[in-house]
Amino acid sequence: MIIYRRSTLCYYLRRRLWMAAFLLLWAPCAPAIQFESKEAFTTGEADVLDDEYWVYAKSTDLAGHISDDLFLLTATTSVLSGQFESELWCISGMLLTLSGTVSNDARLMGRTVEVTGHIGSALMAGGSAVHVTREAEINKDVILVGEELIFEGTTLDGRLFMAGNKVTLSGKIARSVRLIAKDIVVMPGTVIEGDLVYTCEKELILGDKVVLNGELKRKEMSEAIPTTTPTQNWARSVALQVYFCAAAGLVGLVWLGVFPRFSNRSVNCIRQSALRSAMFGLLTLLGLPAVCSFIAVTVVGLPLAGVLMALYLLGIYVGKIMAAFALGTIATRLKNATRMSQSVTALFVGLLLLYGGELIPIIGPYISFGAVIVGLGAAITVIFTGRTLGLQAPEEPPELPALSEQ
Numbered sequence: 001m002i003i004y005r006r007s008t009l010c011y012y013l014r015r016r017l018w019m020a021a022f023l024l025l026w027a028p029c030a031p032a033i034q035f036e037s038k039e040a041f042t043t044g045e046a047d048v049l050d051d052e053y054w055v056y057a058k059s060t061d062l063a064g065h066i067s068d069d070l071f072l073l074t075a076t077t078s079v080l081s082g083q084f085e086s087e088l089w090c091i092s093g094m095l096l097t098l099s100g101t102v103s104n105d106a107r108l109m110g111r112t113v114e115v116t117g118h119i120g121s122a123l124m125a126g127g128s129a130v131h132v133t134r135e136a137e138i139n140k141d142v143i144l145v146g147e148e149l150i151f152e153g154t155t156l157d158g159r160l161f162m163a164g165n166k167v168t169l170s171g172k173i174a175r176s177v178r179l180i181a182k183d184i185v186v187m188p189g190t191v192i193e194g195d196l197v198y199t200c201e202k203e204l205i206l207g208d209k210v211v212l213n214g215e216l217k218r219k220e221m222s223e224a225i226p227t228t229t230p231t232q233n234w235a236r237s238v239a240l241q242v243y244f245c246a247a248a249g250l251v252g253l254v255w256l257g258v259f260p261r262f263s264n265r266s267v268n269c270i271r272q273s274a275l276r277s278a279m280f281g282l283l284t285l286l287g288l289p290a291v292c293s294f295i296a297v298t299v300v301g302l303p304l305a306g307v308l309m310a311l312y313l314l315g316i317y318v319g320k321i322m323a324a325f326a327l328g329t330i331a332t333r334l335k336n337a338t339r340m341s342q343s344v345t346a347l348f349v350g351l352l353l354l355y356g357g358e359l360i361p362i363i364g365p366y367i368s369f370g371a372v373i374v375g376l377g378a379a380i381t382v383i384f385t386g387r388t389l390g391l392q393a394p395e396e397p398p399e400l401p402a403l404s405e406q
Helices: 008-015 017-025 230-258 260-272 274-296 302-331 340-357 364-385
Strands: 033-043 052-062 070-074 078-080 088-098 106-115 123-132 142-151 160-169 177-180 183-186 196-199 216-218
Touching (some): 230 302, 230 340, 260 274, 260 302, 260 364, 274 302, 274 364, 302 340, 302 364, 340 364
Parallel strands (some): 033 052, 070 088, 078 088, 106 123, 123 142, 142 160, 160 177, 177 196, 196 216
16 A cells, blocks of 8 residues: 655645635635526617626527627527627527627627627637628638638738638638638629638639739648648657646646545555456446436536536546556556655656557557546545455554653
């Protein structure tokens, strides 16, 4: 069994837990976030919403002033004619109309999206049909993705990217344009200050009334999608694994310092019975999402389901780190760690072995999955039993009787 002495790092982290309590006490002073669920979410022209809002509604009609970020999920139609001082996110099941003013970025998605207002930063919109009308003005870049796309607006200082089945371009674009579609139409009167790069089965021929101050370039689909060599793919995979390994190492250091007993017992569970830990981990990995889905059906249980899912994801990540820690103790033949430096060495050796093993073709994903279920199962065992599997921790030796003075 691995036993820690109180090291400087453990002492420091434990004594600083009061900071977390202090932050929790001051949490009510932080900017408020309002969560709303309504049949219809509406505001009049004189209404002002100062807080950040996350809203689910069957229909939305906003004509007021919204000062903070707004996140909308609407089942049917969304009519946005107000003033939005911060970021706007909206997903609508049917029609989404934006005729108001957005001071920051706007991200829109719906079956049919129509933009006629002014956007102070960038616009990103997607749907079956997306139409940016002549009245629309966008200060920065515009990204449109969908089946049928029409752009007739103006970009004051931004580029335009459109990818869909049928693309129709008009209006005035301050910089370059990138089009990817099966059918591309550039209307007379269109003004493009930069280059026009397109990818289409047919060759694009511009009319005399189209103003293009840059170059007209055609790219094949193979050129539009960048290709990489096997060596580049391998180098990218190694770089990502190094990053993930370093991130896991930082989390592991904090976890070992704050929860040394939990870490010890999790490692002991893995070393004593890895197969049993894997069984419990697999049951948790498959069963807990189903339980959360069942709880989330009721409105009352929705917050509980969210908390359980957050703990579920944390358990997966920490479980993988604990599996790497156990692997490191085996690789370094560490049975009794009396210093924090020994445990840190075992942790990083295990992480290097685990994340390095994930790079092995074919069996790499199985190594990662095995580490997750073993570590998660060990963590669940420690949480619900408070001890390791099978073996008990050794009892403290009895104190020696005091020697009497002669």
